[in-house]
Amino acid sequence: MMLLIRRTEEKIGELYPEQEMKCAVHLSIGEEASAVGVCAALRGDDVIYSTHRCHAHYLAKGGNLKRMVAELYGKAAGCCRGKGGSMHLADPEVGMMGSSAIVAGSIPLAVGSALAFSMKGNDRVAVALFGDGGAEQGSFTECLSFASLKSLPVIFVCENNLYATHTHISARQSKDNIHQRGEPYGVPGTQIDGNDVLAVYEAAFQAVERCRLGKGPSLLECRTYRWRGHVGPDYDYDLGYRSKQELEEWMRRCPILTYERSLVSAGICSQSDLDLIREEVDEEVARAVTFAKSSPEPEMDELLQDVY
Numbered sequence: 001m002m003l004l005i006r007r008t009e010e011k012i013g014e015l016y017p018e019q020e021m022k023c024a025v026h027l028s029i030g031e032e033a034s035a036v037g038v039c040a041a042l043r044g045d046d047v048i049y050s051t052h053r054c055h056a057h058y059l060a061k062g063g064n065l066k067r068m069v070a071e072l073y074g075k076a077a078g079c080c081r082g083k084g085g086s087m088h089l090a091d092p093e094v095g096m097m098g099s100s101a102i103v104a105g106s107i108p109l110a111v112g113s114a115l116a117f118s119m120k121g122n123d124r125v126a127v128a129l130f131g132d133g134g135a136e137q138g139s140f141t142e143c144l145s146f147a148s149l150k151s152l153p154v155i156f157v158c159e160n161n162l163y164a165t166h167t168h169i170s171a172r173q174s175k176d177n178i179h180q181r182g183e184p185y186g187v188p189g190t191q192i193d194g195n196d197v198l199a200v201y202e203a204a205f206q207a208v209e210r211c212r213l214g215k216g217p218s219l220l221e222c223r224t225y226r227w228r229g230h231v232g233p234d235y236d237y238d239l240g241y242r243s244k245q246e247l248e249e250w251m252r253r254c255p256i257l258t259y260e261r262s263l264v265s266a267g268i269c270s271q272s273d274l275d276l277i278r279e280e281v282d283e284e285v286a287r288a289v290t291f292a293k294s295s296p297e298p299e300m301d302e303l304l305q306d307v308y
């Protein structure tokens, strides 16, 4: 799954300059392990809410690759019939309830779902995914407090990639301690290597168990890094807000290569198995692109449908 996400986003990066995708794209290349680790711990009927950087979350939650790529191309076959674009992927059938480009917008929405699950007495879980920038919004602490008060089955997952657009966390936050921000409200928090898919899965699994047992919310801070620019497919170290050296250090910690190496050294699979998976993934991505490009546009009379 990490590889599928990586190759899809790399392909989006390659094709974006053709200007056939009319929406802005925010790639999460380098951050795949947090999306996959968290979603692997969830059931199909659990729900997630995401951000402007939502491709990985959608695919990891079981989203349909063809429908996602078609959405980026603004086609009727897209998961939002071409009206959402890259930043607003939603597909309730797989529990991807929505992606908000409003920073921290995912947080109260997930708490709302968790409140509904709690009132209905079922054991479903809601997850809010957000960036370190999202942890700066007041709604984050309000939601930690309310979710704890009501013991709601919600997991707050901060993908801390150190930057909000072009500003490092050290220039924005007096303390780099997002995982501890739930403590005053009684919400346990953990900081995890967000590039280690198994570590993320393990932490998410524990948080899900807590929710299902009615013990309330948890906060996970996944430390990770985005390789490409804030928006668009290019590398942006020439902008001066981060160095090429910093990027290269994080590239050496690639979540996919590290996981592949561990699989090979544990004898779980061979390099040729991995090569085969890579080929299959590339074919799947190519099929999705062909599908999206050859799909029809939405009809004009759909323009105002589902608009509120």
Ligand SMILES: Cc1ncc(C[n+]2csc(CCOP(=O)(O)OP(=O)(O)O)c2C)c(N)n1
Residues within 6 Å of the ligand: 052, 053, 101, 102, 103, 104, 130, 131, 132, 133, 134, 135, 161, 163, 164, 165, 230
């Ligand atoms: C409420 C709000 N304020 C500002 C913006 C402009 N904006 C878009 S993305 C972004 C930074 C987001 O950083 P972070 O939450 O850390 O996510 P990342 O882009 O690093 O994944 C900002 C400030 C916005 N979309 N919404």
